[in-house]
Amino acid sequence: MRVTVVGGGRIGLLRASLLTRMGHEVTIVDPHLDPRAVPLPTSPDLAGAPADPAVWIIATPTATHLDRLREIVARHPDAAVLVEKPVCSPEQLGELGALIAEHPRVVLEVASQYQDSVAIRALGHEARIRPGHALTVSFVKDRRPDEARGRFTDRIAGVLGYEWPHLYAIARALGATGDDLLPADPDSRRLELVDEGGSLVEARFAALCADGRELVLHSRISGASPTVPLEPDDDPACDPANHRVVRLAGGRERITLWLAPSYADERTFPRARTALIVHETPDGRRVRTIHDDPLRVSMRDALLRLVTRRPRRIDVDLDMIEHTRLLLGSRAVPVVGGRGDDGGSRA
Structure with a gap:
């Protein structure tokens, strides 16, 4: 073709x-x-x-x-x-x-690689049978070396223009609605932004969904996060400056999906084309390995849909852009270089 x-x-x-x-x-x-x-x-x-x-x-x-x-x-x-x-x-x-x-x-x-991801579908099954579990999606990387080599810089949206569409798509795939992700209600939505040198490098959006579930989306593009660090009992093999993690948590149960990070290879955690689901309960810890190549799978499936002229609807993608627009418009007091006195700006 x-x-x-x-x-x-x-x-x-x-x-x-x-x-x-x-x-x-x-x-x-x-x-x-x-x-x-x-x-x-x-x-x-x-x-x-x-x-x-x-x-x-x-x-x-x-x-x-x-x-x-x-x-x-x-x-x-x-x-x-x-x-x-x-x-x-x-x-x-x-x-x-x-x-x-x-x-x-x-x-x-x-293009939305995690909407076709085998690993996200597997976690989606766990989410459907645990509708009350809190959901956290956190992607952290360091774009600075790429940008120094000439990769484009989003001067308007900053961190919200890079990994954020992935976070949004994953949240929607795991049951969050478009309304849950609209920063309209200051009593149930909170936005924190970190500005370093005039550029938005970190964002944390917390919401209470209509079904009562807690939701957090978090991303940082300048290395390890000082404001939203990994938890002490997270896997020590995880690089705090380069990870993609999706977590369901409720009571004494925690289900964590570790997706292959940026520039994944055989040395990263998890390694390239691999995802791990870690299920932790008072009875112990189970680890399941999932073979997943989301970029390749999503492109293969997208090509098939396009040539047969049955594309995936872009409603979620357009909702995500509106979500980003509202977040950018709601940032009253960005956190400069870390957490401010009030913890951030309130959406």
Whole structure:
């Protein structure tokens, strides 16, 4: 199958490599990419790319997604397009809706690797039979080395523009509703933000869901968190500066899903293409290993949906952008460099 990847940055090259290994014919479109640097056909613009690929993938910085989508649908009004998350910035939501309305034949899906994850589905079963358990989703990494090498920086949303869509998608997959995640009620919602050097590097959103369940979403993009550290009895193999963890907790029971972290390999905890579910009760501790490659699985499944013109609905992805817009609009008193006197800004 012929696939054109628009964007030759880290994620674009990663997707191109995976697609090639899956047997697809790939072209990369990027005006700044040295064609001698990659073992694949390249083009500096859409005009020089193959005329009619089965699927387009937009893997450019978020602020440019809408422009690239406009270029594609102007050329192919019935194009099948996979767009990296988030599909657009909050202020572009109206323009995106208008573009989709103007081109009803376009088939659009937003890349969301954890909506297809085997590990998330496994934890979803545990969540359904424990509806009262509190849910925490925490992704921590250090983007600073990447950004020093030229990876794009979200100057508007900061931490809310990187891993946050993953957190939101996981929370929705595990039973949280869109209303649960709207920062509308100051008595049941709380937002804390950490600003370092004028950039939002950490966010913690806590909510009391309509069904009474407690929910926390947390992410940091500048290494280990001094404000939301790992708990003392968490697995010592976990890197406090690079982890992805989803947890259900209620009473004396705790179920923790350790997802493969950023840049996972054979040395990370857990290692690449592996997830661990750790079930802790007063009777002991059980560990279950799940083989999961969420990026590859999600891309495989998305391609199938797109070529058969049955894409996953993007309602959750659009809800996530509205959620982000409201969070950005509600940040009255950011925490500068750590926890302030009042613990943060109240949504």
